[in-house]
Structure formats: structure tokens, C-alpha cells
Amino acid sequence: MRIAIGGFQHETNTFSRTPTTWTDFATADTWPGLLEGDALLPEMSAAPGSAPSNIPMAGFIAAARQTPHTLVPTVWCAAGPSGRVTRDAFERIAAMLVDGIAHARPDAVYLDLHGAMAAEHIDDADGEILQRVRAMIGEDVPIVASLDLHANVSQKMIGHADVLVAYRTYPHVDMAATGARAFNWIERRLAGAPRAHVAWLRAPYLIPMCWQCTDDAPARDLYALLDHVTAAGADSASFTMGFPAADVEKCGPAVWAYGASAQSARDAAQSLLDAVNAAESQFNGEIFSAQDAVTRAITIARHNDGPVVIADAQDNPGAGGSADTTSLLKALIAARANNAVLGLLVDPQAAQLVHAAGTGARLNLSLGGKSGIAGDSPLEAEFLVERLHGGDVAATGSVFSGYRLTLGPSALLAVGGVRVVVVSKPVQLLDLELLRFIGIEPSEQAIIAVKSTVHFRADFAPIASDILICAAPGAFPLDPRQLAWTRLPDWMRKMPAAR
Structure with missing residues (x-):
């Protein structure tokens, strides 16, 4: 089977005054510079006998190469967190991605996304990417995307993807492993598994990032629940704590689950949300001047x-x-x-x-x-x-x-x-x-x-x-209450960062 692969990652702080431009994506810094076509695979591939770089795309490629499927690279890029992505940068890169997938004529699509990207003209930039890809390939070609743990996930994102899988660690030591999990889902769909039912729910409060570490409670215990939920009947479950510096409607934590039935997905998502809601007061600690x-x-x-x-x-x-x-x-x-x-x-x-x-x-x-x-x-x-x-x-x-x-x-x-x-x-x-x-x-x-x-x-x-x-x-x-929100829903509570 032919699997088109591509990525477009940005974590957007909408309160930042520094726009994110084409040059920021094209130039190497923490991430490699923009990779297009044949340049993508060698840059993201591990040397023989070596582990892949801790990048979702690298983990996906490493897993896929253990199978007979053919990878068709399109474009991959990322820029360091900053202000909104300019209209020019978003439209140029989105067009490269969608056009590359169109030319690939794929049996499946893998996208390495962040989930908290906002452009000058589009608040839900990741949802827009998924929508454009879905419109081009149709409903029958599977789309699987990996997301950052800080993704601000929308119903639009959920609706246009067959499966979204998110990191489970912060610090993000499992980025490559998440790419490999995304490949496993594509392989299931290519083998004939039907598209799973999904349930998506939002938590009603913003979590200060300084207390999102998954090595400590309560985040550690909430992420441990994902495997329990899966063992209880869901096919897969994810929890993203959100990026709490994005003045967009979808900002905030979310849980979602996939299941063989709508009921199993709903039950799994609701049990996760109940645990997240119960942990609200624990996302707190001591902060110093x-x-x-x-x-x-x-x-x-x-x-x-x-x-x-x-x-x-x-x-x-x-x-x-x-x-x-x-x-x-x-x-x-x-x-x-x-x-x-x-x-x-x-x-x-x-x-x-x-x-x-x-x-x-x-x-x-x-x-x-x-x-x-x-x-x-x-x-x-x-x-x-x-x-x-x-x-x-x-x-x-x-x-x-x-x-x-x-x-x-x-x-x-x-x-x-x-x-x-x-x-x-x-x-x-x-x-x-x-x-x-x-x-x-x-x-x-x-x-x-x-x-x-x-x-x-x-x-x-x-x-x-x-x-x-x-x-x-x-x-x-660190304290979301200090930010000048204009688009956050009225029901979304802003947790104090310090006790």
C-alpha cells in the first residue's frame, strides 16, 4: 500500500507579538528546516542499528520500514513556539502538503501535527489542514495523525481524522513512540479494520503548564488511566492537557476514545473526563519570585x-x-x-x-x-x-x-x-x-x-x-488568569498556578 506522509507543526502562543513566518519553518534551529519530497526520508531515517530521532515522523518511518508498505513523502516542517503563523506561511505550506498528497494517490495518509497551531486567519489551523486533506482524498482513505500532549483539540480535528494519537509524556520523551503508534493504526485500517467510533469531551478548566509534568501527580495518574480504559474495552484513548496560551475557542484539555461501538467510546471518554475533573484542584504548587x-x-x-x-x-x-x-x-x-x-x-x-x-x-x-x-x-x-x-x-x-x-x-x-x-x-x-x-x-x-x-x-x-x-x-x-482572553468560552475556568 502507498502511505503519503507529511507534517506541519507549530505551537502557537497567540499572546506573543512575534509572528511565525515562512523563514521560521524553512530554517533549521531546534528542528530540521523544511523538508520536501525526497529530502524527507533520509533526514528522518535512523542509521542502521540506531534508534530513530525523537520526532513523531521519525518513529513512524522506522515502524513502517518493517513492513512492505511504500512511503510517499510530501513535506515536513516545524517552527519554534511563537506568535500566530502568517497567512503566507500557512497557505504556502498547506498547499505543498495537500498537493503532495494529491500527487501521491495514497491508500492512507499520516500527518505529523502539533494540534495547537493558529494562523493569522484561522484559529483551528490543524483542523483546517485535516479538513483540506480529507476533502481532497475522500472519505474512504484513512487519515491518522499524531498530536502533541499540548494540543488544543477540536471537534473539527476529530471529525476529519480516522484516528488521532497524542503523546503521553511531558517532558515529551515518547514523540517517536507516538509516531510508531500512529503507524500501527494505519496498518490496522489498511488490513481492513473498520473506522472506529469516537467520543470527544472537553474539560472545563485550563491547566497551568508548570504543573503538567507527567512524572508527578496528578498528570502521572491520569495518563496511567489510558491503559486501564483501553483494557476495559476501548480501542484507544488520549488525553491532551492543552496549550494554555492560545486565545482560541478550542483551548483547553480534552479526552477522546475510540471503540468498536459508540457506547464503548462514550463510556471510555466519560470515565477519563470524570478523572480529569476530579483532579482539578491538584494542578497547583509553589511558585517563587x-x-x-x-x-x-x-x-x-x-x-x-x-x-x-x-x-x-x-x-x-x-x-x-x-x-x-x-x-x-x-x-x-x-x-x-x-x-x-x-x-x-x-x-x-x-x-x-x-x-x-x-x-x-x-x-x-x-x-x-x-x-x-x-x-x-x-x-x-x-x-x-x-x-x-x-x-x-x-x-x-x-x-x-x-x-x-x-x-x-x-x-x-x-x-x-x-x-x-x-x-x-x-x-x-x-x-x-x-x-x-x-x-x-x-x-x-x-x-x-x-x-x-x-x-x-x-x-x-x-x-x-x-x-x-x-x-x-x-x-x-504561568497563571492563565493574567492573560487577556477574548475567545475562550465563558464556561472555561482559569486555574490559579500557585497555592
Whole structure:
């Protein structure tokens, strides 16, 4: 059978003022640049004897290659989280995808989507993609799509796909595994299994992202229920906690289940929703200001082995943050913290200046704070240039497994006992190699400040003596009540982020 494959991924923070353009999808950074046609398969294929990169498309391809089916590549692209996708970028890429599938004349279609993409002119961009593909191939050709755990899922998405399967981990260590699960569904449909009945339900509250970690309760226990629901009679079940920085009607958590009958699907989805609703008050925890986080971290570091990790969670580039705010860095310097490092701070202008100055130079810089975030400003200080790097990094951690990251000109700068890793492109600090590449051994630090919300936990939790969540100024408020909503349904509650 011929399986057309393609992907178009974006997690859209509609409150961000930075539009996501064609260039953002075409250029490599955290993700590979746009791949079209014959370029897709070799880039996404694992070397013989190696595991696939932790990308859904790579996992799908690896699973499919164990069968006699033929993969017909169309286009795949992704861009880092930021503001709405421009009309130009969306329409160009959507047309490439739909035209490629049309020319493939497929027996089935696999789409690697995110589920929380919004364009300038379309709030439910993922639903629009599925609708356009379905209109072109007809009702009889199966469509299976994989989604991010932070997808904001709509009835339109559910209706136009045979099956949607979502990640089950945050940090997302199962992206490739989810692609493989998507292939298993396509294989079932190609073998003659009928299209399953589906039931989709929405939870009535937004979940702050800082409490969505699936290593901890309540998310850990809710995801454990998916297998129980399947064992009880459903064919498949998914739960997405949603991306709570998207001012669109479909924003929020959702559950859905597939079954041999409409009743089995409804029963499975309702049991999941009941559990999600019962857990509402548990999505909560302690959040610190920058000053309080630093004070607490210094105290803990005096008595514990292993670094104290402070998550600069509101400036997470993985959720649309600019990754250039300096409030936490200023707090570390003001408290005279020792053996402390912050990363990754984006400032391409500063990176160029220090590369021109060279290792060992001392120079005054206006570092970071250039994105206009309320309450933030550049750090004016004299910095020692400790190390320089071109910024090409091979990731080693479980989330970025198999990725080659492009950070652009990078530098390690020091002010007293505090060091900061400066890069030219926004990349979330969620891999230990993103400190090691510039000469920092993470396990030997007293304090590590990471511009990340949850993903860092996969690599950093095993070495951390403690983890603190910090709410310094940033483009991604942890508390959904702070956002200026205009399109969210009136019945959707906004959970406070801190107790």
C-alpha cells in the first residue's frame, strides 16, 4: 500500500507579538528546516542499528520500514513556539502538503501535527489542514495523525481524522513512540479494520503548564488511566492537557476514545473526563519570585549535594517566550550567588560583540532585555568572556535524542560567581549537552537557572538536589488568569498556578 506522509507543526502562543513566518519553518534551529519530497526520508531515517530521532515522523518511518508498505513523502516542517503563523506561511505550506498528497494517490495518509497551531486567519489551523486533506482524498482513505500532549483539540480535528494519537509524556520523551503508534493504526485500517467510533469531551478548566509534568501527580495518574480504559474495552484513548496560551475557542484539555461501538467510546471518554475533573484542584504548587527563588536556592545549595535548578518558566522559548529576559540573572548577581549558571539567553547582537572581542576579553554589554517584556530590561554590566562556540550541538538527552541543534554564535560570559550562556537562536535548555558544549559540567554547579517550564526535568531532575519554579517577567504567564482572553468560552475556568 502507498502511505503519503507529511507534517506541519507549530505551537502557537497567540499572546506573543512575534509572528511565525515562512523563514521560521524553512530554517533549521531546534528542528530540521523544511523538508520536501525526497529530502524527507533520509533526514528522518535512523542509521542502521540506531534508534530513530525523537520526532513523531521519525518513529513512524522506522515502524513502517518493517513492513512492505511504500512511503510517499510530501513535506515536513516545524517552527519554534511563537506568535500566530502568517497567512503566507500557512497557505504556502498547506498547499505543498495537500498537493503532495494529491500527487501521491495514497491508500492512507499520516500527518505529523502539533494540534495547537493558529494562523493569522484561522484559529483551528490543524483542523483546517485535516479538513483540506480529507476533502481532497475522500472519505474512504484513512487519515491518522499524531498530536502533541499540548494540543488544543477540536471537534473539527476529530471529525476529519480516522484516528488521532497524542503523546503521553511531558517532558515529551515518547514523540517517536507516538509516531510508531500512529503507524500501527494505519496498518490496522489498511488490513481492513473498520473506522472506529469516537467520543470527544472537553474539560472545563485550563491547566497551568508548570504543573503538567507527567512524572508527578496528578498528570502521572491520569495518563496511567489510558491503559486501564483501553483494557476495559476501548480501542484507544488520549488525553491532551492543552496549550494554555492560545486565545482560541478550542483551548483547553480534552479526552477522546475510540471503540468498536459508540457506547464503548462514550463510556471510555466519560470515565477519563470524570478523572480529569476530579483532579482539578491538584494542578497547583509553589511558585517563587526571582529574588525568593535565588535566596531559597542559595540556602539549599549550602546543605545539599547536587545543583538546585531554578526554572525561569515564564521566559520559556518552548512556549513562545523570548528567552532574553534578565530578571532572574540580575537576582543571581545581586545575591552574589557563586557557582551559578543561567541559560540559554538569546542575544545575537551581544554574541557577535563578544566573538569579535575574543576569549579572555572584558567588555561592557547591554545584555538581553530587548524584547520589551513588561517589568524587564537589559543587564548593564562588565562581562568576562570565558568561552566561545559556533553553536552547532549534537543533543544527547531523552527529549532531543538524535537532534542536531543550531544555536548560532554562542558564548559563556561571567559576572563574579555567576555565568550566563548566550546564544543567537532561541532553544529551550532541556538537554545537559546544552551546557557541556560550552564547557559547563551541570553536575558540578551549585545553581542552574533554566529557561524552560517542564521539559528540563527529563535531563536535569536526576542530578538536581531540588527544583524551584520561578515567575520572573516573561511572555508566557504561568497563571492563565493574567492573560487577556477574548475567545475562550465563558464556561472555561482559569486555574490559579500557585497555592
